[in-house]
Amino acid sequence: MELKVYDWEYFERGKTWYIIFAFVILAVVILSVLSNNLPWWVIVLLFAAGYLYFSLRANKNISIIIWKKVLQIWKNVYPWNELNWFVLEYHTKKQKIHNIVIIDNKNNHEIYTINDTEENLENFVNELNEYIPMLEKYNQSSLDKFVRRLKL
Numbered sequence: 001m002e003l004k005v006y007d008w009e010y011f012e013r014g015k016t017w018y019i020i021f022a023f024v025i026l027a028v029v030i031l032s033v034l035s036n037n038l039p040w041w042v043i044v045l046l047f048a049a050g051y052l053y054f055s056l057r058a059n060k061n062i063s064i065i066i067w068k069k070v071l072q073i074w075k076n077v078y079p080w081n082e083l084n085w086f087v088l089e090y091h092t093k094k095q096k097i098h099n100i101v102i103i104d105n106k107n108n109h110e111i112y113t114i115n116d117t118e119e120n121l122e123n124f125v126n127e128l129n130e131y132i133p134m135l136e137k138y139n140q141s142s143l144d145k146f147v148r149r150l151k152l
Contacts, residue, residue, distance in 0.1 A: 003124040005112035007060045007074060009099060021051075061115055064100070066127050073102070073110065081105075085135045086128060097121060103135070 025048045032041035062074040071078045084103050089111075091098035096118070102110045114121060125134070 001066045001124050001127045003064045003100070003114065003120065004061055004116040005064055005100065005114055007062045007112070009111040010059060010113035062112075064112065064124075066124070066131065071102070071128075071131070073112070078102075078104070080131050083132050085133055087135045087137070088125065 025044055028044045029041055032038070032044065063072075064074075065072040069079065071080065071083060082104050084105055084107075086103065087101040088097045089099040089101060090096070097114060099111050099113050102112075104110075116124075128134075
């Protein structure tokens with residue numbers, strides 16, 4: 001069984017978000033130049049370039065494949081005994097399941113945005129549930145939520 005996902009958690013951002021992001025970066029650069037603070041100017045430009053790089057790289061389509069002994073996520077292979085749970089995250093505005101979160105024994109989590117049909121997702125979840133249980137809710141710390149929104 002195979003599920004198509006993006007290789008990262010994918011956030012759809014509107015024009016307003018990009019305008020505010022560009023305005024903040026531009027304001028910090030202008031203030032840094034006016035105050036002759038060249039290191040801050042360079043740091044902010046590197047931050048903006050890094051963010052744009054990761055934004056462009058994050059939209060690759062990959063597959064999660066269920067095998068009898070392992071779960072394969074693109075090139076990575078996870079034996080079933082290393083995985084504890086999985087969670088489906090619901091997008092309230094779109095009224096559909098948006099992400100799948102795979103949680104391992106150390107409570108590390110991998111988040112992937114789903115890019116497949118609802119029927120294939122349902123079949124995939126049913127089969128995955130035979131190997132690892134599904135959690136109803138996964139509580140994250142405020143820091144985790146903040147880092148996810150920044151996409152760091």
